[in-house]
Amino acid sequence: MTDSPIRTRSTERRQTEREESPARDERERCPECEGRLVSDAEHAETVCEDCGLVVDEQEIDRGPEWRAFDAAEKDQKSRVGAPTTNMMHDQGLSTNIGWQDKDAYGKSLSSRQRQKMQRLRTWNERFRTRDSKERNLKQALGEIDRMASALGLPENVRETASVIYRRALEDDLLPGRSIEGVATASLYAAARQAGTPRSLDEITAVSRVEKDEIARTYRYVIRELGLEVKPADPESYVPRFASDLELSEETERRARQLLKTAKDTGIHSGKSPVGLAAAAVYAGALLTNEKVTQNDVSEVASISEVTIRNRYHELLEAEEQTVA
Numbered sequence: 001m002t003d004s005p006i007r008t009r010s011t012e013r014r015q016t017e018r019e020e021s022p023a024r025d026e027r028e029r030c031p032e033c034e035g036r037l038v039s040d041a042e043h044a045e046t047v048c049e050d051c052g053l054v055v056d057e058q059e060i061d062r063g064p065e066w067r068a069f070d071a072a073e074k075d076q077k078s079r080v081g082a083p084t085t086n087m088m089h090d091q092g093l094s095t096n097i098g099w100q101d102k103d104a105y106g107k108s109l110s111s112r113q114r115q116k117m118q119r120l121r122t123w124n125e126r127f128r129t130r131d132s133k134e135r136n137l138k139q140a141l142g143e144i145d146r147m148a149s150a151l152g153l154p155e156n157v158r159e160t161a162s163v164i165y166r167r168a169l170e171d172d173l174l175p176g177r178s179i180e181g182v183a184t185a186s187l188y189a190a191a192r193q194a195g196t197p198r199s200l201d202e203i204t205a206v207s208r209v210e211k212d213e214i215a216r217t218y219r220y221v222i223r224e225l226g227l228e229v230k231p232a233d234p235e236s237y238v239p240r241f242a243s244d245l246e247l248s249e250e251t252e253r254r255a256r257q258l259l260k261t262a263k264d265t266g267i268h269s270g271k272s273p274v275g276l277a278a279a280a281v282y283a284g285a286l287l288t289n290e291k292v293t294q295n296d297v298s299e300v301a302s303i304s305e306v307t308i309r310n311r312y313h314e315l316l317e318a319e320e321q322t323v324a
Contacts, residue, residue: 279311
């Protein structure tokens, strides 16, 4: 019986490295002059350091798409993970456990694993809110997101509303007022600031508080926080109304012209911007021979037919006076 040498993993690894080393040296040497090859990241090439032969070109750049000229700029531009957002109470820095009971391969979990994941979700939710202030913020931001989705408001409006609510919470404006009321007022103010306003009736339809409370809380919030909110422009409502009624661009342009004439003559002062916009859309449709009823416009704008009729006549009279 002969003794055979014991082969270990380290021995096999060294032997493999010795076998691969000639091939590796061959790849790192110039095929022309046996010079050392260097990688030029700026030109995406591999060149010989001695003779300048370009061995490889159009290499894949695996670095970031941005450039930095100093260490501070590099630290500022570097990204790790998802961007932070004010629309979440923890700014999106915490971990979320998905609701699907599946593993990374898409296979369903066993009953024991499902129970374990449910317990982890419960404890994760508890740890995400450390105190009553964070629980308040989490509830309010959830309300803002729900209402903004129902109203079709863009993400920048939700972000602004979240910032307004955070400021109200920091300035201690919530005692004596409901979380839903301040959240609704913040969204109403943010929509007006962004130039995509919604009427108070539309806001009330998706909110859990009454119209009077929303209006009262809105006035209180903008006064205490010093927000600059311009009066709503009737023209900002026209594109949405025209789109919902499936009217042509010519009708929309005619409605804008009627509102511009109303501003020039001063008849818009003291009147509801929503009512003026609805009447202008109705009048523009009639002037361009498009079929639309006062009831259709009333349902889209959430305004009464009587208001549309009154403002409609005023707009046409102002147009006739300007032409005359």
